[in-house]
Amino acid sequence: MTEHELVGRRVVRIDSLAKATGEARYTADLTLPRMLHAKVLRSPHAHARILHIDTIKAEKLRGVKAVVTGKDATGVKWGVFSYTRDHELLPANKVRYIGEDVAAVAAEDEETALGALELIEVEYEVLPAVFDPLEAMKEGAPQIHDHAENNVNIHVPIEVGDVDRAFEEAYYVREDRFVDTEYTYCQTEPYAVLASYDSAGNLEIWTPNASPHTKAKALSNLLEKPLSKVKVRRVFTGGAFGGRSDIFPGEFITALLSMKARRPVKMVYTREESFTSVRQAHSMVVDSKIGVTKDGRLLASEIKLVLDGGAYSSTGPIATSVPFLVWEETYRLPNARFNGYRVYTNKPVRGMYRCHGRAFHGGLGMQLDMIAEELGIDPLEMQLKNALKAGETQATGSRITSCGLSEALEAAAERSGWKEKRGKLPYGKGIGMGANGMMVGFPMGIRGGSAAIIKFNEDGGATLISGVVDNGQGNESMVVQIAADVLGLRMEDINLVSADSEVTPLDQGAYSQAATFVSGNAARAAAMDAKEQILDIASDMLDATPAQLDIKDGKVFVKERPEWNVWLGKVIRKALIDNTPVVGRGSYMPQVDQSRDWVSNPQGQHAGTFSFGAAVAEVEVDTETGQVRVTNVTGAHDCGFAINPMAVEGQLEGSVASGGVGATLLEEHVWDGGQMLNANMLEYKVPLSVDMPQIVPIIVETIDPEGPFGAKEAGLWGSMNMFQAIGNAVYDAVGVWIKEFPITPDKVLRALEEKERGS
Amino acid sequence: MEKRLVRLKVNGEERDVAVSPNETLAEVLRERLELTGTKMGCGEGACGTCTVLLDGKPVRSCLTLAVEVQDKEIVTIEGLSEGAELHPVQKAFIEHGAIQCGFCSPGMILTGKALLDENPQPTEEEVRRAISGVVCRCTGYAKIVEAILAASDST
Numbered sequence A: 001m002t003e004h005e006l007v008g009r010r011v012v013r014i015d016s017l018a019k020a021t022g023e024a025r026y027t028a029d030l031t032l033p034r035m036l037h038a039k040v041l042r043s044p045h046a047h048a049r050i051l052h053i054d055t056i057k058a059e060k061l062r063g064v065k066a067v068v069t070g071k072d073a074t075g076v077k078w079g080v081f082s083y084t085r086d087h088e089l090l091p092a093n094k095v096r097y098i099g100e101d102v103a104a105v106a107a108e109d110e111e112t113a114l115g116a117l118e119l120i121e122v123e124y125e126v127l128p129a130v131f132d133p134l135e136a137m138k139e140g141a142p143q144i145h146d147h148a149e150n151n152v153n154i155h156v157p158i159e160v161g162d163v164d165r166a167f168e169e170a171y172y173v174r175e176d177r178f179v180d181t182e183y184t185y186c187q188t189e190p191y192a193v194l195a196s197y198d199s200a201g202n203l204e205i206w207t208p209n210a211s212p213h214t215k216a217k218a219l220s221n222l223l224e225k226p227l228s229k230v231k232v233r234r235v236f237t238g239g240a241f242g243g244r245s246d247i248f249p250g251e252f253i254t255a256l257l258s259m260k261a262r263r264p265v266k267m268v269y270t271r272e273e274s275f276t277s278v279r280q281a282h283s284m285v286v287d288s289k290i291g292v293t294k295d296g297r298l299l300a301s302e303i304k305l306v307l308d309g310g311a312y313s314s315t316g317p318i319a320t321s322v323p324f325l326v327w328e329e330t331y332r333l334p335n336a337r338f339n340g341y342r343v344y345t346n347k348p349v350r351g352m353y354r355c356h357g358r359a360f361h362g363g364l365g366m367q368l369d370m371i372a373e374e375l376g377i378d379p380l381e382m383q384l385k386n387a388l389k390a391g392e393t394q395a396t397g398s399r400i401t402s403c404g405l406s407e408a409l410e411a412a413a414e415r416s417g418w419k420e421k422r423g424k425l426p427y428g429k430g431i432g433m434g435a436n437g438m439m440v441g442f443p444m445g446i447r448g449g450s451a452a453i454i455k456f457n458e459d460g461g462a463t464l465i466s467g468v469v470d471n472g473q474g475n476e477s478m479v480v481q482i483a484a485d486v487l488g489l490r491m492e493d494i495n496l497v498s499a500d501s502e503v504t505p506l507d508q509g510a511y512s513q514a515a516t517f518v519s520g521n522a523a524r525a526a527a528m529d530a531k532e533q534i535l536d537i538a539s540d541m542l543d544a545t546p547a548q549l550d551i552k553d554g555k556v557f558v559k560e561r562p563e564w565n566v567w568l569g570k571v572i573r574k575a576l577i578d579n580t581p582v583v584g585r586g587s588y589m590p591q592v593d594q595s596r597d598w599v600s601n602p603q604g605q606h607a608g609t610f611s612f613g614a615a616v617a618e619v620e621v622d623t624e625t626g627q628v629r630v631t632n633v634t635g636a637h638d639c640g641f642a643i644n645p646m647a648v649e650g651q652l653e654g655s656v657a658s659g660g661v662g663a664t665l666l667e668e669h670v671w672d673g674g675q676m677l678n679a680n681m682l683e684y685k686v687p688l689s690v691d692m693p694q695i696v697p698i699i700v701e702t703i704d705p706e707g708p709f710g711a712k713e714a715g716l717w718g719s720m721n722m723f724q725a726i727g728n729a730v731y732d733a734v735g736v737w738i739k740e741f742p743i744t745p746d747k748v749l750r751a752l753e754e755k756e757r758g759s
Numbered sequence B: 001m002e003k004r005l006v007r008l009k010v011n012g013e014e015r016d017v018a019v020s021p022n023e024t025l026a027e028v029l030r031e032r033l034e035l036t037g038t039k040m041g042c043g044e045g046a047c048g049t050c051t052v053l054l055d056g057k058p059v060r061s062c063l064t065l066a067v068e069v070q071d072k073e074i075v076t077i078e079g080l081s082e083g084a085e086l087h088p089v090q091k092a093f094i095e096h097g098a099i100q101c102g103f104c105s106p107g108m109i110l111t112g113k114a115l116l117d118e119n120p121q122p123t124e125e126e127v128r129r130a131i132s133g134v135v136c137r138c139t140g141y142a143k144i145v146e147a148i149l150a151a152s153d154s155t
Helices: A016-021 A056-060 A110-117 A163-169 A212-223 A249-259 A271-276 A317-327 A358-375 A378-388 A407-416 A476-486 A515-542 A567-577 A645-667 A718-734 A743-757 B025-032 B087-097 B105-118 B123-129 B142-151
Strands: A036-042 A048-054 A066-070 A101-107 A121-126 A153-161 A172-180 A192-197 A203-206 A229-233 A265-268 A284-290 A299-310 A335-342 A431-441 A450-456 A462-466 A493-497 A549-552 A555-558 A559-565 A585-586 A609-621 A628-640 A694-701 B005-010 B013-019 B051-054 B057-061 B072-077
Touching: A016 B087, A016 B105, A036 A110, A036 A249, A036 A271, A048 A101, A056 A110, A066 A110, A066 A249, A101 A249, A101 A493, A101 A555, A153 A317, A163 A284, A163 A299, A163 B105, A172 A358, A192 A249, A203 A212, A203 B142, A212 A229, A212 A249, A212 A407, A212 A743, A249 A265, A249 A609, A284 A358, A284 A431, A299 A317, A317 A358, A317 A431, A335 A585, A358 A378, A358 A645, A358 A718, A378 A407, A407 A431, A407 A628, A407 A694, A431 A718, A450 A476, A450 A515, A450 A567, A450 B087, A462 A476, A462 A515, A476 A493, A476 A515, A515 A549, A515 A559, A515 A567, A515 A585, A555 A567, A559 A567, A609 A718, A628 A645, A645 A694, A645 A718, A645 B142, A718 A743, A718 B105, B013 B025, B051 B105, B057 B105, B072 B087, B087 B105, B105 B123
Parallel strands: A036 A265, A203 A229, A299 A335, A462 A493, A628 A694, B005 B072
Antiparallel strands: A036 A101, A048 A121, A066 A101, A153 A335, A172 A284, A192 A203, A192 A265, A284 A299, A431 A609, A450 A462, A450 A585, A549 A555, A555 A559, A609 A628, B005 B013, B051 B057, B051 B072
């Protein structure tokens, strides 16, 4: 139980009232005077040269106010890193996937814009295309980018220890291949942008996003405008899950249209466009070889990972590295060799999705269970033997300062009745376990930190100004809860101004699991700074030293004699008269090795801290239909400290849906070449309320030495460990390993048939 | 397309609107009446985000033509609370942490209300079935089910 007034308690989130009443406005809900509506003409070809675009007829259509093509763009290419700038957001010469942006129209209404698209004539020279990353790497495959031989976009090599020798010394070695198809975020809010450009050259942007500062900087580069003129505003965002982090053609094109028409322009994507033309998760092939000692300790790990990156780099170097990093963040790996390849194909662009890879985390987690089975070790034992602990250093050099992995494993096992159930349930029913470790706040250069300001009104209320970004997790509420706790105020006494690239200080955004750890720490520091100023001023008024004072319920009081107190508003007024207005400032930058680089130097402290978790899943497998049903999930998450336990539980329960039932059993994209066949929510299956298991969430608190009140992060848990937990449970139920995700009925039936034939 | 004048009864008020025959109720609510609390998640009847109440029954406003519903009582999320007093389902969603990104919340809350009007003491299974037409990507539905049960007479 918490000793604090506010943090650690189940509080109502500050954003929930507006969301329950319909007052919360998302991008598509916004309108501005004289606003136009935009639509994009998209490529019907997977790979083609654009020879000529004729927009004259479209421009002449009544109601059309602007048409843009690649010729209107600056030619500056987008890339997250200086060495990955390969994406012309409105290409002038070549398209590389079906659904890529070719031209766009802004008109008085959406119907007119759509009509105008039909009047645009594009002459293409169709080029040979490639859709499979292993094919794309072969000699003679169509080359998608001139700079990338064999279509290799990124290669991340990591080598630790003496891998070859370790394999020779290993008691048992096994090799497996795991495969994963594409899946996607499918946030409930479709992608949308509102852009407004004025005569003074100010560009304002509203779009669902995970980092307004990152968007603003990218747009300032791409449009060749000073950063002070590009202002990305706060707006409610309907889910992100990694899919709002990058820079997308939509915001660039909408900005171009607004600049050309000199009117505000809104573009709202259809669900199909949100599927095909923003971002989706990587598909991958994982070849993993693991060597262990006789008692099941990991001795050597060698992994070749091939990611299908689609047409452009996006966050490529990060996507290519993160699967391995998460592996080394969970288990002790004395010797490891990793070769990650991200390969270009003529498919839509793949971006950040949680931690990249059902096949990776699910596969390697299943391999541990396979080895345990071979050696006659209980999977829980196997996990505990290899799980990292506080004080240890990971393979590539990150020190772990707090770690509740073993505690989480044991808690999940005990609450689920693991010992009574594993291997003992009737045929068709099974129980399985998964584990994960996760980086919290990784090196992002100048963009890796956060700062906050808190100012006071003469009535004792305050305004917190923070770059913190909320995509639904509760981050806005989290910083207010922290600041209110420090200042002895109620949450409703503090207004929040957030996520505005012009007004709020730089912040890493809802990215790299850093909001609580980094933005929360900055808000805490700002509140502590303000408190110090307040106590200093009040010490004169109460004839006491600042150390003898504290604040509670909006009053500054003498700790020894609480009846000696002064109203906070009075202190604020005195500060104003004395020309020492109370303005708290705070900042935080995670202690990471800034020289660490994803590709060229994957060594050194990679994150400020690490969170850990474990899950136990129970399943029922229908051997007639192949259908897997998850009946129960017991999840334990080491979040450091739960600032708001209700919000932490919500994150955990949500990832049972997205990472567990959805990603493990249901979600995948189906293709005909480069054409996505299920770009709609009828055929792209996401979990519904009736698909969900009973969930027992367990919060493990390890009080991180750096985190605000000891907190780390709460979002990434089941989206990494549920694949393994369910995959292992399916084996426990029916004795087959499904090595391709998602685990759909056809794969289960095929495996069962093969098993029958084999026996 | 030629527009027709229709009279819609929305949240207890009569509103005259000129609409095209192919305009959906969702479009009319959002774009003409500025009731943007009704969200559009897919526009093809799959996600349930645009759910509103039509004579007390939940319907997908993206699949409903505005010209069809002239004689019916339409309730959107903006019409659920009475003045400052929130509906018990709204209160329960707030108190139980059933709202994360909030995009599905209007459709979810209205669906919950319609269920409780018809069945004031639902079982957990009945709640899960009732909301199975509305997609939530954030919560895993656990706290939504908990909130609707808390607002019911079942607890």
